[in-house]
Amino acid sequence: MSAAAAHADHHGPPIANQSSRVNAATLGMLLFIASEIMVFGSFFTAYFFIRVVNNAAWPPAGDELPKFVAGVNTAILVTSSFTMHWATQSIKRGNRAGLQAGMVLTLALGLCFLLTQAREYSRIGFAPHDNAFGTVFYGLTGLHGAHVIVGLTLLTMVTIRSFRGHFSPEHHHGVEIPGIYWHFVDVMWIIVYTTVYIL
16 A cells, blocks of 8 residues: 555544654653653752852751651662562563562552651651741652652552553553653652752
């Protein structure tokens, strides 16, 4: 069949031009992550303005950050990145049991991180409206927490689908793309933890 005949038989909008290097869905997720980096960047700008331009004490006298608990929480989230990678590689090799185990572990670790963060908020001793420090602290960590909730929602859907047999070595983008987002959440937390709790 000639190209002209194939075009005549095609109904609807023209077929989208796609790069042979990057899948369209993957590219969409990467562009979304780029926009999220800009959102975090605005919060980090406020943070550096308070600490560097205003030369304010961090944390202010009387406030204390739970560095040890946050460090343990960081280890939990970093571990979840490894289990997510394991799940993705498992389905690429056709190992459905590895996919399911990796997704359940990733989901459990992410939920543990979120609950620990909520527990930290309940015991930390200062509020967002107390001072600029509290506003920036809750702003940055809360923004990240919102991204964890979105990530856990995606992981929950992937986990359910994995137990229904929806993925295969040929069709694994439904695992890989949420995995990219989850790795972004992990990397962003390492930056938040280092900047807010350590420096």
